Amino acid sequence: MIIEAVMLPVKPGLESDFEDSFKKASKIISSIDGYLSHELHRCIEDQSKYLLLVRWETLESHTVGFRSSAKYQEWKKLLHHFYEPFPTVEHFEEVEI
Template sequence: MIKEVAFFHIKKELLAEFEEAFHQAAHVIASVPGYINHSIHRCIETDTKYMIIVEWENVESHMVNFVQSPLFEEWDKQMGRFFEPNVTMDHYVTVHPSKH
């Protein structure tokens, strides 16, 4: 399992609509083969900044099954208008899990 971690800013004038729109569009990501789960987080210090963490079976699940599919176009059609330019995204693997 890997984690896709993306940081992005939402256009100030669309901030009130964003979280509900994301909730409505989440089924698109959830339908991708290799998707496991996701969470979205709003920054406390900067109200327009968000982080999304998506767990995938592997990098290919994200970059091929999603990004190179019509599902990505559907996602972008529903959500693209909210994002400011310069979204940053990387993939991570757990190296030291908590044992609580």
């Protein structure tokens, strides 16, 4: 399992619209093969900043399965216009300690 972690800088004043659109977009991402779960968190100190955590079975589930799908185009249309600047996506794997 991998975790996709993304800090989402939403344009100030559009937070409510973003959250409404994200509810719709959640149905899209959760229908992708290899998707496990996701969480969206709002920053306490900066109300226009969000943290998205998505759990995928494999890195390719996200980078190939989702991003190369027609559903990703729907996702982009719903969400990408809210971000300024555009977010950086990072992937993490658990460290056994």
